Structures are given as structure tokens and as C-alpha cells.
Amino acid sequence: MFFRARQWCTAATVVLAIAHSVSAVKTQVIRGVSVADQKLYMPDESGYWACLGNKDILIPISRVNDDYCDCPDGSDEPGTSACADGKFYCQNKGHVPGLLASSQVNDGICDYEICCDGSDEWAGFVKCENKCREMAAERQKREAEINRIQIEGWNARSKLVTKAASLKTGLLKEQAQIQTQLKLAKTRLQNAEEAVKLAELDSSMRVGKKGDPYLERLKERIVEYQLAKNAMLEHIAIIEDRLAISEEILKNLKEEYNPNYNDEGVKNAVKAYSALMESPLIDSGYEELVSHLSDASDGELFKEEAIEDDPDLVDYNSYIPIQWRVWIHNKKQELVDFLVNHGLLAARNTSEAPTVTTAKREIAEAKDQVTELEIKAENLNNDISGNFGDDDVFRALSGDCISSESGDYTYELCFNSKTVQKPKNGIQTVLGTFDRLEGNKLYFTQGLKCWNGPHRSTTVEMRCGEKNKLLSVSEPAMCEYMFKIMTPAMCTPPVTADNGKIKDEL
Ligand code: MAN
Numbered sequence: 001m002f003f004r005a006r007q008w009c010t011a012a013t014v015v016l017a018i019a020h021s022v023s024a025v026k027t028q029v030i031r032g033v034s035v036a037d038q039k040l041y042m043p044d045e046s047g048y049w050a051c052l053g054n055k056d057i058l059i060p061i062s063r064v065n066d067d068y069c070d071c072p073d074g075s076d077e078p079g080t081s082a083c084a085d086g087k088f089y090c091q092n093k094g095h096v097p098g099l100l101a102s103s104q105v106n107d108g109i110c111d112y113e114i115c116c117d118g119s120d121e122w123a124g125f126v127k128c129e130n131k132c133r134e135m136a137a138e139r140q141k142r143e144a145e146i147n148r149i150q151i152e153g154w155n156a157r158s159k160l161v162t163k164a165a166s167l168k169t170g171l172l173k174e175q176a177q178i179q180t181q182l183k184l185a186k187t188r189l190q191n192a193e194e195a196v197k198l199a200e201l202d203s204s205m206r207v208g209k210k211g212d213p214y215l216e217r218l219k220e221r222i223v224e225y226q227l228a229k230n231a232m233l234e235h236i237a238i239i240e241d242r243l244a245i246s247e248e249i250l251k252n253l254k255e256e257y258n259p260n261y262n263d264e265g266v267k268n269a270v271k272a273y274s275a276l277m278e279s280p281l282i283d284s285g286y287e288e289l290v291s292h293l294s295d296a297s298d299g300e301l302f303k304e305e306a307i308e309d310d311p312d313l314v315d316y317n318s319y320i321p322i323q324w325r326v327w328i329h330n331k332k333q334e335l336v337d338f339l340v341n342h343g344l345l346a347a348r349n350t351s352e353a354p355t356v357t358t359a360k361r362e363i364a365e366a367k368d369q370v371t372e373l374e375i376k377a378e379n380l381n382n383d384i385s386g387n388f389g390d391d392d393v394f395r396a397l398s399g400d401c402i403s404s405e406s407g408d409y410t411y412e413l414c415f416n417s418k419t420v421q422k423p424k425n426g427i428q429t430v431l432g433t434f435d436r437l438e439g440n441k442l443y444f445t446q447g448l449k450c451w452n453g454p455h456r457s458t459t460v461e462m463r464c465g466e467k468n469k470l471l472s473v474s475e476p477a478m479c480e481y482m483f484k485i486m487t488p489a490m491c492t493p494p495v496t497a498d499n500g501k502i503k504d505e506l
Contacts (some may be wrong), residue, residue: 031065031079031122032088032105034097051075074102079122081105090115095132095139152466153491160489163396164388175380182373189366195359203353217345219337222328247273328469389437393489397468402485404470411473413483419444419458423480431481432458440490450479457484464491 007469030041043049043061051057053073063070063077073081079102086102096297098114110128112118116135118128132329250273257266339345352360388395397415404411410422432444432455440462447456458481465486472484 004119031377032086032102033078034089034091036070037089079105081107088115088120088342090117090119092117092132095136147494150464150491150494153464153488154494156488156490157393160393160396161391164394167395168384168392169385171380175384177378178373178380179379182370182377185366185369185373189363189370191364192359192366196356196363196501199353199359200356203356217339218332218335221331225328287356359441387437389489391492394437397487397489400468402468402470404473406473410448411481411483412468413458413460413470413485415442415468419447419460419483429456431456447479453479455479456481460485462487462490464488 030038031204033041040052041049041061041064044082046059047061049061049064051059051071051073053175054071059076064076067080067082069083069086070076071083074086075358077083077086080086080087081103083102088100088102088105090098092098092115095116098116099366100111100114100120101262104111106123106125108121108125110118110126112131112135114120115128116132117130121128133361146147170175177354199301250269253266254270254273257263257270259267272391288443336345386395394415401412401414401417403413408423412420412422414420417432418433420428422428430447432447435445437443442462443459444458445455447458449455456479463484463486466485466488468485470483470485474482476482
């Protein structure tokens with residue numbers, strides 16, 4: 001019984017001891033775990049703890065950080081290098097906490113970049129002094145510099161945005177002007193085309209200049225024709241008179257002859273006269289023509305004063321009655337042909353009339369103007385609708401170039417234009433013309449063809465900077481270039497201490 005009691009007493013002592021150790025473990029800080037995550041290492045009432053990544057695996061809490069890897073995820077050894085996948089937490093007081101691969105714990109190397117407090121080398125194989133204070137100061141300096149760049153970059157960007165907006169306003173204004181000019185130029189072209197038609201028509205109706213021997217001869221001929229016409233009209237009048245008398249005689253004969261008197265001659269004359277009277281004497285065309293001939297005022301046929309009024313050209317057609325124009329034209333042509341054929345007149349210059357030439361020149365000029373304006377309008381439209389990034393900011397960089405030396409060359413980037421490679425001596429090589437903007441990259445394509453290879457091209461990687469600067473150039477594959485640049489165009493609003501965005505005017 002005593003034994004039992006003793007046994008019981010011993011067992012109670014063990015239980016008490018365990019309970020004591022459990023409560024001790026409960027308050028113990030687990031090495032390599034952040035303060036916030038300490039709660040993840042609380043054992044259950046029996047003093048057992050489950051691996052963080054596998055809750056089925058329970059181990060006594062005393063086996064946490066015992067330098068033996070029990071959990072597949074390495075969560076039982078955060079403070080030692082026992083597990084390959086473990087993570088060691090450095091508090092880095094005064095600086096930013098770090099998570100080190102637990103394999104680097106106690107490896108004899110001070111991993112200051114992650115554990116500035118030197119806590120990763122706790123076993124003492126090497127002494128790592130705490131460098132957090134100086135590293136925090138450096139970091140602060142760096143952050144202040146980044147902040148300065150961001151603020152200055154953002155300010156510079158704001159100016160670029162303003163510039164881009166005014167450039168676009170200018171372009172829109174220019175676009176409106178070009179559209180007006182284009183409309184006018186098209187009207188000018190239309191008018192010019194009309195003018196050529198009219199001039200061609202007009203020139204076909206006009207002959208020579210005043211003083212032209214051809215014209216003088218023509219005038220003489222017209223006068224001759226007028227005289228001939230008058231003589232002809234007189235002649236016709238006489239004939240008509242004589243015809244009327246003859247008809248009268250025959251009429252009387254018909255009415256007064258004695259049909260009982262067998263005179264064959266008289267009978268035949270009366271018969272023929274009757275037949276003649278039944279057939280139409282003259283056609284209506286003749287009548288009309290003669291009436292015009294009689295009516296036309298010869299004084300109107302050729303007006304010298306009209307020629308004086310129009311010193312350059314003589315429009316003889318307007319002086320000729322319309323019914324006579326074709327006849328006159330044909331006669332004129334016959335006369336001209338006659339004179340040319342007999343060497344009296346130089347063959348007529350068949351080149352077009354100066355009015356036609358001038359009008360055609362006007363067409364050519366108007367066409368050139370329309371084409372030029374259409375090209376301008378298309379370029380403008382492309383420019384206006386182009387992708388120049390958020391707030392149109394890259395538009396403001398057109399014309400700006402940045403360059404830098406690298407290896408045997410000077411490399412240059414001209415925004416929205418091209419990238420080039422300039423050797424120390426010799427001609428420059430175009431590495432690409434601006435193609436597009438995508439995210440934080442500019443693409444320049446279709447540069448000079450690479451010997452036995454593709455056309456050169458350039459990808460430009462951008463980051464925020466207070467000014468435009470070409471930072472580095474590389475050629476990752478032959479004739480494919482990579483530029484790294486900084487530019488205010490890529491800056492975003494800086495973040496203030498209270499994590500809010502700074503105001504735009506900054
Ligand atoms: C020149 C340069 C180089 C390029 C070779 C390709 O030397 O443009 O960058 O790699 O031509 O032949």
C-alpha cells in the first residue's frame with residue numbers, strides 16, 4: 001500500500017512536473033518566430049503541438065527547436081538549421097524584420113542583409129554585432145532619396161502633362177484649319193477642272209490675237225463673203241423678178257389661148273406651165289436662209305470696236321449670225337488649208353490655248369495642294385489619336401533625345417521617333433523607329449537590317465526618374481537592343497508619411 005502510495009506519489013510528482021514544464025513552455029519565447037506568430041506555438045493541455053502545415057503530426061512542444069526536423073514543412077525548427085524549408089525570423093529592432101532561410105542559421109556567416117541584428121548566429125560560432133541602427137539610417141536616407149525623386153519626378157510629370165495638353169490643343173486647332181484648307185483646296189480643284197473645260201470650249205471658239213495676219217486675212221474674207229452675199233441677193237432678186245414676169249406671161253397664155261386652134265407649141269407650153277405650178281417652187285430652208293440673209297445687218301457682222309474692247313482675243317463667232325457659223329467655219333477651214341497647202345500660212349500651232357494651259361496648271365497646283373493637305377491631315381489624325389500613355393504624357397516628350405556611351409558606341413533615344421547607335425567614327429545605325437508604348441515599355445522596330453539577320457529593334461524599359469536619362473544599353477540577342485531609362489513620364493504620385501497620396505500641386 002505504501003509502495004502503491006509511493007508509486008502514486010511519484011506519479012503525481014511526474015504529472016506535476018510535466019504540468020509545471022508545460023506552463024513554463026507556454027511562456028517561453030520560440031526562437032526564430034515573430035512576436036505575432038508566437039501564439040502558433042502554443043501546445044495543447046497534454047503539452048503537444050501540431051506541425052503548422054500538417055495538423056495530423058503532433059509532437060511534444062519540447063521537440064520544437066530541438067535541432068531535429070519533425071515536421072515536413074520545417075515549422076518545428078524555426079530557430080535552427082535542422083529543416084531545409086524552415087524560415088528564421090529576425091526581429092531587427094529599429095529596422096525592418098527579416099525572414100531568413102533557416103538553413104542559414106548558425107552557418108558562421110552574418111546575414112546582415114536579412115538579419116541586421118545578427119540573431120541568426122545565436123550559437124556564437126561567429127560574433128555578429130547588431131547593425132540595425134546604421135542600416136535603418138541608410139535605409140531612411142535611401143527612402144528619402146526615392147521620395148525626393150518621386151516628388152520631383154511627379155512635379156516634372158505634371159509639367160509634361162500640361163505641355164502635352166497644350167500640344168494637343170494646338171494639334172486639334174491645326175486639324176480644324178487643315179480641314180478648312182482642304183475643303184477650300186478641293187473647291188479650288190473643282191473650279192480649276194471646270195475652268196479647264198470652259199477654257200477648252202472657249203479656245204475652240206476663238207482664233208488668234210489682234211494683228212494676227214491670219215485674223216486679218218479672215219476679216220478680209222468675211223468682207224468678201226459679205227460682198228458676195230449682197231451680189232448674190234441682188235442676183236436672186238433679179239432672177240425672181242424675171243421669173244415672176246415669165247410666170248405671168250405663161251399664166252396669161254394659159255388663160256387666153258384658143259384650145260381649138262391646133263398649135264402644138266402653145267399646147268405644150270400651157271401643159272408644162274400647169275405641171276410646173278403644181279410642184280413646189282422653193283424649199284422652206286431656202287426661204288428661211290434668204291430671209292436671214294436679207295435681214296442680217298451687215299454692219300453687225302464685224303465690229304472693230306468690239307475688238308478694241310477685248311485687246312487679247314477676238315471672238316468672231318459672236319459677230320456672225322448663228323445660221324452662218326458652220327458655213328463660215330468650214331469656209332475658214334478651207335481657206336486656212338488652202339493657204340497652208342500653198343505655203344502662204346504657217347501650219348496652225350496645234351498646242352493648246354494659253355487659257356487652257358493656265359487652267360491646267362491651276363489644276364495641277366490645286367491637286368498638289370489637296371494631296372499635301374490630305375497627307376498633313378492623315379499625319380495629324382494619327383498623331384492626335386496616337387497612344388501617348390496616361391494623361392497623354394509621352395506626347396510632351398516628342399523631340400527630346402537622351403544618349404549614353406556604351407562599349408564602342410554612343411546610343412541615343414529620341415522619344416516618339418527612333419533609337420540609334422553611333423560609332424566613334426562612321427555613320428549611325430538606326431536601331432528602330434518608334435512603334436508603340438505598352439505598359440512601362442517603349443518599342444522601336446524596323447531598324448537597319450542586321451547582316452544576315454532581322455531588322456534591328458529596341459525595347460526600352462522605363463522607370464520613374466526626376467529627369468530623362470538613358471541608364472544602360474545592352475544587346476541581349478544580336479541586333480535586339482535593350483535600353484533602360486528613367487523618365488518623369490513614368491512617375492506616380494508620391495506617398496506621404498501617412499500613406500496618403502500627396503496633393504497634385506506638389
Ligand atoms: C554592328 C552593330 C552591332 C551588331 C552588329 C551585327 O556591329 O550594330 O550592335 O550586333 O552590327 O552585325
